[in-house]
Amino acid sequence: xxxxxxxxVLDAGGSAVVTGRTQSSAxxxxxxxxxxxxxxxxxxxxxxxxxxxxxxxxxxxxxxGGVMAGRN
Numbered sequence: 233x234x235x236x237x238x239x240x241v242l243d244a245g246g247s248a249v250v251t252g253r254t255q256s257s258a259x260x261x262x263x264x265x266x267x268x269x270x271x272x273x274x275x276x277x278x279x280x281x282x283x284x285x286x287x288x289x290x291x292x293x294x295x296x297g298g299v300m301a302g303r304n
Contacts, residue, residue: 235280236292239273263298272297 276295279285
């Protein structure tokens, strides 16, 4: 079975899409106080490719630092 990784606002280090005040607002919005980085997403993908997930099948992994927790 395959998996999907769903990411949200990604801090790609100077991306033209999210900079300055927008980045500050995004950081404040996230429960962990920052947006996710490419390393955060890569760590999740590496975990999913490891033997530790042999019993996990067909899941969508929300890599968002808790931003969607408790929100409708």
